[in-house]
Amino acid sequence: xxxxxxxxxxxxxxxxxxxxxxxxxxxxxxxxxWYQQHAGEAPTxxxxxxxxxxxxxxxxxxxxxxxxxxxxxxxxxxxxxxSASYLCAVRSSLSGTYKYIFGTGTRLKVLA
Amino acid sequence: xxxVTQTPKHLITATGQRVTLRCSPRSGDLSVYWYQQxxxxxxxxxxxxxxxxxxxxxxxxxxxxxxxFPDLHSELNLSSLELGDSALYFCASSFGTGVDGQxxxxxxxxxxx
Numbered sequence: 001x002x003x004x005x006x007x008x009x010x011x012x013x014x015x016x017x018x019x020x021x022x023x024x025x026x027x028x029x030x031x032x033x034w035y036q037q038h039a040g041e042a043p044t045x046x047x048x049x050x051x052x053x054x055x056x057x058x059x060x061x062x063x064x065x066x067x068x069x070x071x072x073x074x075x076x077x078x079x080x081x082x083s084a085s086y087l088c089a090v091r092s093s094l095s096g097t098y099k100y101i102f103g104t105g106t107r108l109k110v111l112a
Numbered sequence: 113x114x115x116v117t118q119t120p121k122h123l124i125t126a127t128g129q130r131v132t133l134r135c136s137p138r139s140g141d142l143s144v145y146w147y148q149q150x151x152x153x154x155x156x157x158x159x160x161x162x163x164x165x166x167x168x169x170x171x172x173x174x175x176x177x178x179x180x181f182p183d184l185h186s187e188l189n190l191s192s193l194e195l196g197d198s199a200l201y202f203c204a205s206s207f208g209t210g211v212d213g214q215x216x217x218x219x220x221x222x223x224x225x
Contacts, residue, residue, distance in 0.1 A: 031211060097167070
């Protein structure tokens, strides 16, 4: 089957570093995405990984290991505005078509 | 503001009815995606259109249908509505087929009474 797991909730302190993990099981893996979603708002694209390794974008980095079915999103120098849900999503390609599977999200609370 | 627009913002209707949700992608984007987000199920991928053609289908019910028009706007039609269809419906767009990320509209909140 196809499944994505991520922690439900995490708490961290302003200025700290936090790592949000995501594990997935899917056939036809074709890329992993991270999105940020503030309460009551639409998701915002953060990163895309299709090859193993680390992709860095400012304070945010995303890592992928395809052999382990594992990714993480690293947030540095946390700010209060980073309090949001972080969604891990996998694109799965099968028989010439594909679909997107989203995790239920990790709700991050940043404390002062 | 992502540049993706969705109308209406809110929709309240009764069971058994039919509604149409509309989406205009960002200027220059060829792909449109539809998602359903409910409290108990998270974000569910429904369907993807690229330049007027259906490219991928997710967990879209047979009561639901979508299309993308020549001007690239898209409509999601929901019929024979049930209470469980109450959710936030997002449209997203991308230039290509999504590897550059998708840009989400503000969503349409559908309430079925």
